[in-house]
Amino acid sequence: MLRLDSHPAGRHFLQIPGPSPVPDRILRAISLPTIDHRGPEFGALGCELQDGIGKVFKTRHPVAIYPSSGTGAWEAALVNTMSPGDKVLMVETGHFAALWQKMAARLGLHVELLEWPGGDELLPQAAGWRHGVDAQQIEQRLRADAERGIKAVCVVHNETSTGVTSDVAAVREAIDAAGHPALLMVDTISGLACADYRHDEWGVDVAIGGSQKGLMLPPGISFNALSPRALDVAKTARLPRSYWAWDEIVAMNRDGYWPYTPSTNLLYGLRESLDMLLAEGLESVFARHRRWAAGVRAAVNAWGLPIQCADAAVYSPVLTGVITPAGVDADAVRRLIHERFDLSLGTGLGKVKGRMFRMGHLGDSNDLTLLAMLAGVEMGLKSSNITLAGSGVQAAMNHFATTT
Numbered sequence: 110m111l112r113l114d115s116h117p118a119g120r121h122f123l124q125i126p127g128p129s130p131v132p133d134r135i136l137r138a139i140s141l142p143t144i145d146h147r148g149p150e151f152g153a154l155g156c157e158l159q160d161g162i163g164k165v166f167k168t169r170h171p172v173a174i175y176p177s178s179g180t181g182a183w184e185a186a187l188v189n190t191m192s193p194g195d196k197v198l199m200v201e202t203g204h205f206a207a208l209w210q211k212m213a214a215r216l217g218l219h220v221e222l223l224e225w226p227g228g229d230e231l232l233p234q235a236a237g238w239r240h241g242v243d244a245q246q247i248e249q250r251l252r253a254d255a256e257r258g259i260k261a262v263c264v265v266h267n268e269t270s271t272g273v274t275s276d277v278a279a280v281r282e283a284i285d286a287a288g289h290p291a292l293l294m295v296d297t298i299s300g301l302a303c304a305d306y307r308h309d310e311w312g313v314d315v316a317i318g319g320s321q322k323g324l325m326l327p328p329g330i331s332f333n334a335l336s337p338r339a340l341d342v343a344k345t346a347r348l349p350r351s352y353w354a355w356d357e358i359v360a361m362n363r364d365g366y367w368p369y370t371p372s373t374n375l376l377y378g379l380r381e382s383l384d385m386l387l388a389e390g391l392e393s394v395f396a397r398h399r400r401w402a403a404g405v406r407a408a409v410n411a412w413g414l415p416i417q418c419a420d421a422a423v424y425s426p427v428l429t430g431v432i433t434p435a436g437v438d439a440d441a442v443r444r445l446i447h448e449r450f451d452l453s454l455g456t457g458l459g460k461v462k463g464r465m466f467r468m469g470h471l472g473d474s475n476d477l478t479l480l481a482m483l484a485g486v487e488m489g490l491k492s493s494n495i496t497l498a499g500s501g502v503q504a505a506m507n508h509f510a511t512t513t
């Protein structure tokens with residue numbers, strides 16, 4: 110039986126790219142007594158949350174808050190805006206893009222997938238999983254869509270399976286340059302509150318968020334940030350929807366309530382999270398993540414191992430994917446690190462299983478927790494008989510000691 114209060118001495122290092130460690134302050138808030146979700150205190154909390162989450166998405170428009178994991182909010186985005194057989198354009202940037210695509214197909218949509226045109230020596234089975242979304246490729250495809258059959262362009266902002274953060278503003282520019290009416294939908298589940306995201310300014314129609322990454326909450330809350338156009342399109346879209354229907358949840362969220370029982374205690378945590386993020390200021394939250402990511406990459410470079418993201422312009426501030434040498438099972442290395450050092454790293458997902466591992470550097474962290482993670486990884490790589498070019502821990506210490 111799993112016994113969460115029985116673990117080796119010291120603390121566990123949860124360094125997967127989400128769920129991320131939950132700060133004590135948030136855990137304390139979540140432990141407060143559950144109250145009536147139809148009472149006046151709750152309505153005041155709900156209104157406060159609408160205001161705060163809008164600031165994090167950088168939107169003046171409604172954000173639907175669901176009691177679900179991020180996958181639910183993916184579904185909400187599609188079922189509220191699409192009709193059976195509609196065509197959506199998606200980009201194969203990694204495992205989560207592929208899962209969203211699978212969901213769209215299951216919902217009866219016609220999915221057109223844009224693939225990376227080049228190859229890759231290190232990951233030939235997943236060449237596109239080392240790059241971001243190519244906005245020019247999207248523009249070309251939309252220009253060729255003379256009959257305007259494509260109803261939505263769906264992209265993942267921060268690919269949690271690869272460590273690549275795509276340029277969402279460039280995708281909006283591509284859609285506009287092609288003069289195409291497709292909606293822009295963005296999965297920012299692992300980008301939100303770590304990487305810069307600007308819903309209104311970037312002209313995103315539906316953004317999908319989740320609680321368990323940059324918001325530093327346990328899993329269980331998801332979001333749809335909307336545009337007026339998305340709300341308009343939802344009025345005539347014909348895919349069946351009930352639990353996810355925006356009309357009910359948006360109207361009730363506006364007054365601080367839900368059409369069904371919300372995750373009351375997680376919402377206490379959300380209020381705490383929003384307080385923490387907005388008090389720090391989003392720009393310094395983003396700068397903090399960029400600095401951490403640069404320190405972690407300095408370590409990987411010093412080890413002489415390849416970073417999965419092959420394009421420095423789109424390195425993720427949230428996580429770093431590391432490709433292990435050919436013939437080394439990355440999961441065996443992860444297992445060893447977990448057993449020896451009580452440190453959890455992200456596994457390679459889907460097409461890259463066994464070929465890479467992921468280090469999360471997001472949320473409630475600091476220079477020393479990241480150095481501890483890097484020390485655990487460095488020891489684990491050595492114990493796995495992987496020859497390292499140098500000390501990553503030393504490189505990261507140099508980075509952290511010389512930057513603020």
Ligand code: PLP
Nearest residue numbers: 178179180205269296298299319
């Ligand atoms: N999209 C991205 C980018 C993710 O990182 C995840 C989960 O890690 C999901 C979608 C799916 O979200 P969930 O597992 O909360 O349903």
